[in-house]
Amino acid sequence: MRRGSWGDDGAAGLHHLSVNGIVRTATLLEQGVTRGAISGRCRRGGPWQRVLPGVVALQSGSLSTLQRNTAALLYGGDGAVLSGHAALGAHGYDQSASKGDVLLLIPSTKHRRDFSFVTVERTWRMPDHLTRGTLRIAPIARSLLDAARRTSLPDACRALLTGAVQRGDVDVDQLAEELDNGSCRGSALPRRVVRELSDDAHSVAEIAAQQLYATTTLPLMVHNKDIIGADGTWLARPDGWIDDLAVAWEIDSLKHHFSAQAHEATMLRRARMQRHGIIVVTHLPKQIQRDPSTVIADLVIACEQASARERPNVTYVQST
Numbered sequence: 001m002r003r004g005s006w007g008d009d010g011a012a013g014l015h016h017l018s019v020n021g022i023v024r025t026a027t028l029l030e031q032g033v034t035r036g037a038i039s040g041r042c043r044r045g046g047p048w049q050r051v052l053p054g055v056v057a058l059q060s061g062s063l064s065t066l067q068r069n070t071a072a073l074l075y076g077g078d079g080a081v082l083s084g085h086a087a088l089g090a091h092g093y094d095q096s097a098s099k100g101d102v103l104l105l106i107p108s109t110k111h112r113r114d115f116s117f118v119t120v121e122r123t124w125r126m127p128d129h130l131t132r133g134t135l136r137i138a139p140i141a142r143s144l145l146d147a148a149r150r151t152s153l154p155d156a157c158r159a160l161l162t163g164a165v166q167r168g169d170v171d172v173d174q175l176a177e178e179l180d181n182g183s184c185r186g187s188a189l190p191r192r193v194v195r196e197l198s199d200d201a202h203s204v205a206e207i208a209a210q211q212l213y214a215t216t217t218l219p220l221m222v223h224n225k226d227i228i229g230a231d232g233t234w235l236a237r238p239d240g241w242i243d244d245l246a247v248a249w250e251i252d253s254l255k256h257h258f259s260a261q262a263h264e265a266t267m268l269r270r271a272r273m274q275r276h277g278i279i280v281v282t283h284l285p286k287q288i289q290r291d292p293s294t295v296i297a298d299l300v301i302a303c304e305q306a307s308a309r310e311r312p313n314v315t316y317v318q319s320t
Contacts, residue, residue: 018058019134020070025054051075052115065089065097069135072102072118080136081105081129083121084147087137091169096147103146105138121146125181140169141178148193149186158193165197172197173286205251205285206239212292218303219244225316229276236269238280241316245306248273249299250282277312279305 017027028038041048042056049057052075057063063071069090073080082090083105089097101117108124127138137143144164151157164170175194179187206223213221221242227235240249250270273280281302283295 014058019074020064020067021058022051022067022070022074023056023058024074025056028056052118066133066135068100068117069102072104073136075115075118076104076106076112076120077110079107079110079126081127081138082135083127083138083143084119084150085143087143088140088147090132090135090137091140091143093164103150105146119150123183140164141174142182144170145175145178145182145187145190148190149183151189154189154193157189158196161190161193161197171286173284205288208285208288209239209249209251209283209295212288212295213240213249213299216296216299218242218299221249222316227273227278227314227316230313235276235278235314236273238273242303242306243316244311245279245303246277246311246314247279247281247299247302247306250280251288252282252284276314277309278314 014023014028014031014033015021017023017031025038029035038048038056040046042050045060047058047060049060051057051063051068051071055071055074057067057071069082069086072086073082081087081104082102084101084103085093085096085099086102086104089099101119104112104118104120105123105126106112106120107126108122110122112120112122114120127142129136130139131137138146144161148157148160151160161175165172165175172194175190176198179191179194210221210223219242221240223240224237225241226237227241227248229235236248238248239251241247242249252266270280270282279302281298283298287295
């Protein structure tokens with residue numbers, strides 16, 4: 001396409017090359033549009049405008065959110081993915097859609113700089129993106145945590161993450177896993193918020209676990225009791241304890257996701273019980289809710305194993 005074929009009708013002959021009215025300068029050049037023609041049309045008061053380096057809008061005036069997001073992806077190049085509030089807006093979060101800045105994820109091997117409304121994050125952990133129309137966006141959990149890591153106000157961070165959990169778009173386990181695998185930069189506040197959410201989830205899961213156990217014919221289980229060894233040494237305080245068989249049941253708190261120290265403490269406590277002959281059964285909160293039959297089967301097997309061995313000399317402290 002040479003200049004004479006498009007110069008008289010403005011951008012009409014070029015719109016098929018664009019995405020949502022946005023096009024790379026390189027694409028225009030490939031079609032025979034000269035640099036001078038591009039500069040002339042992007043001058044002040046002209047029919048086009050430069051949006052980002054190497055990216056042009058085939059219109060003047062304000063751009064829509066969709067066009068800004070499209071421009072960011074074209075600026076990032078192949079493989080770039082929207083995250084943070086820009087992606088959340090595409091996921092249907094109206095409040096996020098109203099925010100002007102765009103977070104763009106690109107592979108760590110590529111180089112782009114922050115420019116105008118676009119913040120670029122180079123990452124070795126590119127997400128498996130989703131497609132919404134013409135946009136490539138990160139999954140919900142990644143988008144939420146990328147937005148939360150850039151939120152400085154506790155209440156705003158809390159509202160963002162709590163709202164997503166309440167909507168059912170993500171659960172606390174997924175947030176904790178994303179935090180565990182993601183960047184530590186800016187993660188202190190979202191870690192604190194997810195820790196709060198995990199405490200709530202753990203409490204709810206404990207109640208659900210007790211209700212589930214009550215449907216079985218397994219031996220009596222008591223809850224949240226201190227277990228001591230033969231010499232009076234404190235061993236642990238499991239969520240559930242079958243004293244007849246010395247079987248402990250732990251509903252894993254998600255706190256072990258938040259620091260190596262918390263995870264280590266959990267592992268040491270569990271190993272201490274096992275060294276004293278206690279059989280330990282562990283489940284995640286989501287297993288209690290989503291797969292109760294497997295949870296019961298695990299408990300049945302643990303009780304059978306406990307019945308087949310000599311009961312260790314441990315006991316629990318009765319409430320006073």
